[in-house]
Amino acid sequence: MKISEFPRRILIALGLPVVLIALWWFASAGSTSFFWPPLSTIVQAFPETWTADPLLHDVLPSVARLLGGYLIALLVGVAAGTAIGRSRTLRALCEPVLEFFRAVPPPVLVPVIALFAGYTGSTSKVLTIALGCLWPILLNTVEGVRSLDEVLLDTARSYRLGRVATLWHVVLRGSSPRIAAGARQSLSIGVILMVISELFGANRGLGASIVQFQRSFAIPQMWTGIILLGLLGVVLSALFRLVENRSLAWYRGQRDAERER
Amino acid sequence: MTTTTPTLTGPAEIRPVRAAGRWRQPALGLLGCLIAVAVVEALPRLGVVDSRFLPPFSTMARSLGGQLTEGDFWTGLGQTLAGWAAGLAIAMVAGIVVGVVIGSVPLLRAVTASTIEFLRPIPSVALIPLVVLIYGSRPQSALILVVYAAFWQVLVQVLYGVADVDPVVRDTARSYRFSRWAIIRSVVWPTAMPYVVTGFRLAASVALILEVTAELIIGVPGLGKSIGVAQSSGAVPETYALVLVVGLLGVLINVCTRAVERRVLRWHTSVRGEA
Numbered sequence: 001m002k003i004s005e006f007p008r009r010i011l012i013a014l015g016l017p018v019v020l021i022a023l024w025w026f027a028s029a030g031s032t033s034f035f036w037p038p039l040s041t042i043v044q045a046f047p048e049t050w051t052a053d054p055l056l057h058d059v060l061p062s063v064a065r066l067l068g069g070y071l072i073a074l075l076v077g078v079a080a081g082t083a084i085g086r087s088r089t090l091r092a093l094c095e096p097v098l099e100f101f102r103a104v105p106p107p108v109l110v111p112v113i114a115l116f117a118g119y120t121g122s123t124s125k126v127l128t129i130a131l132g133c134l135w136p137i138l139l140n141t142v143e144g145v146r147s148l149d150e151v152l153l154d155t156a157r158s159y160r161l162g163r164v165a166t167l168w169h170v171v172l173r174g175s176s177p178r179i180a181a182g183a184r185q186s187l188s189i190g191v192i193l194m195v196i197s198e199l200f201g202a203n204r205g206l207g208a209s210i211v212q213f214q215r216s217f218a219i220p221q222m223w224t225g226i227i228l229l230g231l232l233g234v235v236l237s238a239l240f241r242l243v244e245n246r247s248l249a250w251y252r253g254q255r256d257a258e259r260e261r
Numbered sequence: 262m263t264t265t266t267p268t269l270t271g272p273a274e275i276r277p278v279r280a281a282g283r284w285r286q287p288a289l290g291l292l293g294c295l296i297a298v299a300v301v302e303a304l305p306r307l308g309v310v311d312s313r314f315l316p317p318f319s320t321m322a323r324s325l326g327g328q329l330t331e332g333d334f335w336t337g338l339g340q341t342l343a344g345w346a347a348g349l350a351i352a353m354v355a356g357i358v359v360g361v362v363i364g365s366v367p368l369l370r371a372v373t374a375s376t377i378e379f380l381r382p383i384p385s386v387a388l389i390p391l392v393v394l395i396y397g398s399r400p401q402s403a404l405i406l407v408v409y410a411a412f413w414q415v416l417v418q419v420l421y422g423v424a425d426v427d428p429v430v431r432d433t434a435r436s437y438r439f440s441r442w443a444i445i446r447s448v449v450w451p452t453a454m455p456y457v458v459t460g461f462r463l464a465a466s467v468a469l470i471l472e473v474t475a476e477l478i479i480g481v482p483g484l485g486k487s488i489g490v491a492q493s494s495g496a497v498p499e500t501y502a503l504v505l506v507v508g509l510l511g512v513l514i515n516v517c518t519r520a521v522e523r524r525v526l527r528w529h530t531s532v533r534g535e536a
Contacts, residue, residue, distance in 0.1 A: 013375040035394055092289035097297045103511025105470040107477055108504050111492035116314045188384065195386045199478055214390035222390050230383035237382035
């Protein structure tokens with residue numbers, strides 16, 4: 001039973017992607033269109049374009065900036081969000097202002113940050129990513145901390161759990177599903193900002209190289225860049241899900257148990 | 262959020278004091294806004310931040326006032342809103358139709374799952390070079406980016422919604438020989454409705470982000486382009502004024518979509534419970 005299930009699942013998961021790629025391959029096979037080169041050409045161009053040098057000097061720094069900015073946003077967002085979420089007054093005071101900052105489309109930050117520091121170094125790019133990713137994490141943390149179960153907090157208090165222990169085991173644990181939801185939103189904003197920050201005054205980086213290919217009309221190379229960027233997005237979201245599944249396993253279990261009741 | 266032990270909270274449950282609490286929240290919110298404005302006003306005036314980089318709030322406000330009287334500003338605003346609305350509308354219709362069709366056929370759903378999971382996280386900005394080549398800085402460029410980004414938000418929510426249909430209700434409808442269309446209209450659609458509205462809310466803000474991004478990066482006419490032009494010509498107060506407008510536009514969109522959500526779902530328990 002189990003053994004015959006397996007190939008079926010593989011077939012279902014891989015069937016459509018294979019068909020679609022095959023369609024692309026054959027539909028574009030004889031293509032002479034400038035914008036849509038044959039897929040075979042793109043595949044050939046891929047290893048030639050992304051050799052060790054661009055991987056080391058374009059892709060790696062881009063990803064490093066993304067992760068740097070994202071981690072800063074995560075730390076600041078969770079810390080500030082917990083502080084704001086714990087205090088009713090502070091929350092009422094900050095909420096409209098935070099709503100405004102969240103509503104500002106993040107790419108608009110680029111010209112504003114460019115005013116302060118120019119836009120050539122890595123710092124400004126990391127700052128852009130961090131500022132863009134901050135708001136969803138911050139607001140979701142506030143919401144998560146706010147909607148904590150009062151009983152859990154009271155229980156922690158009556159067992160005389162220390163401040164740090166309460167914060168760690170009750171507050172952060174309890175709000176982690178919401179924090180994860182915010183962090184997931186932020187990740188896709190981070191990838192967008194990683195690319196956009198490189199379109200301004202940078203000559204190296206994944207986003208910058210894709211645009212350079214486009215400007216120099218190196219179309220198959222541009223396509224390889226687009227595909228690489230897409231793969232990066234897929235890998236990052238898969239990694240995120242892996243971490244989320246491990247750290248939120250208790251929550252999933254609890255929720256499923258409640259549904260069955 | 263789920264609360265696990267509802268039985269233990271007795272009459273001692275803490276509730277905000279009603280009489281004073283009613284105005285407290287908005288008053289504090291207003292105070293927060295005023296403090297933020299005062300900080301932005303004070304920082305450059307006290308010389309903490311160079312006023313060439315961050316002009317005092319009053320200067321931004323004056324610049325904004327000046328722009329409100331200019332036709333260019335309103336044209337830009339109109340172009341941004343038109344692009345946003347068109348993209349959002351296309352994404353909504355496409356997302357709902359595709360979502361209901363895929364969601365109602367289990368085989369189709371199983372077969373497409375991996376493809377959707379793969380295509381969804383592809384960042385829409387990856388398409389920027391392609392649309393620039395094909396459309397340049399015409400509004401179509403922005404439209405494609407907006408539709409691509411917003412479509413997935415709607416589609417995924419609709420799929421969740423359709424999967425949420427109670428099998429007993431669906432089987433009941435089927436045994437009463439409801440037609441396929443009648444089942445979609447009176448069983449699937451009401452169940453999926455809350456998810457569709459959530460998808461709408463998410464898609465509305467994503468669509469604004471992508472619209473402004475396309476204007477800023479590609480130069481599609483609209484407010485985003487004006488920001489880029491103002492910044493590169495060194496018109497700092499104008500840059501901030503426009504950023505302020507775009508932010509307020511985002512807040513307005515959030516408020517409106519939440520109002521739509523409450524209105525469309527006023528029959529639904531999640532909204533009725535709040536009242």
